[in-house]
Amino acid sequence: MIKKLCLLLVIFFGIYSCQTDDPIVEDDIQHPGESGTDHPLGAVKGFYLLNEGNMSMNKASLDYMDYETGAYKRNIFSKANPNLVGGLGDVGNSMGIYGSKLYVVVNASNKVEVLNIDTGARIKQIDIDNGRHITFYNGKAYLSSYLGSIGDPNAPKGIVAEIDTTSLKITRRVEVGRQPEELAAYNGKIYVANSGGYSPPDYESTISVIDINNFTETKRIDVAVNLHRLNIDSEGDLYVTSRGDYYEIPSKLFVIDTKTEAVKKSFDIGVSDLTIHNDIAYMYSTAFSYISGDYTISYRMLDTRTETFLETTFIPENYRDLIEMPYGIAVHPETGDVLITDAKDYVTPGTLYCFTPDGGLKWSVETGDIPAHIAFKHE
Known part of the structure; x- marks a missing residue:
């Protein structure tokens, strides 16, 4: 939120660039690309994109790219659930697909929406305070939650909640550090990055290790202050980001x-x-x-087997001016196409770009506000 507020101040005193060749929007349906070859069919039938929407504006929304028809459909939650007042809610923070269900974590609305993966219709709403990120393991969903009120420096320690994916009930909870962020389940354990982001400069600096069988925190791994992203590679190594303190302690990337x-x-x-x-x-x-008082934007690729950076990157220099504020990234599991979102000024519709593996711009579409999270739908 601090980044967003700072950027809003910038745009009131300057002019941000406008994109040309805007996609044609007809009733919230766009057809990016020029032919069916732009959307090759395979086991991946499409993807959902969750637009966060700025806090307190109740503008979270859900889009869907249908590879079978080539149509990009915006705001599908409201269309699939016309009788639900208020739409998707306030701040769509995370999303994941497991089985036949789509789970959408809506942070400031204190809920997880469980949706039919084919229609977007609500199956159930699960209430939980200040939910953050979700992952899945052996028939269960695991959700990190800040608890407490948003921004409260005296908020209690966070938790990881276990959700049974059949009954859609919270079955167990375990306390972790303050303001836990991303998490991963692997080899009978859950690893969750604690941030402590509500009480700078008194940040957290550890990863909580949870034994899934006993559902207890068994260890803390000391890393660095203000942890955020956590991703796991094919060899079981964790890639974890530290945001630093935005002053003297720089952001860093760690391998665990x-x-x-x-x-x-x-x-x-x-x-x-x-x-x-x-x-x-x-x-x-x-x-x-x-x-x-400014941002430094960069793009990199790293070989996780050798743990070394590649000389190439996924967006060539000639395309980088297209993207004002990158905000989300995903790679098509079959084609290797890179999807990257642009939040622009955080208060107007963003843009989703699709780049080929060799760095060519394949297509782009207009999204909702603050496009951030992508989940691929398989057959």
């Missing part, structure tokens, strides 16, 4: 070996978000500094 449960390597770079595909980590950074 889950066998030893200790940091094995670190990189002196900022990473705002990353995704791992075929042993390559695709990442971007929008590092903000209160000292400079």
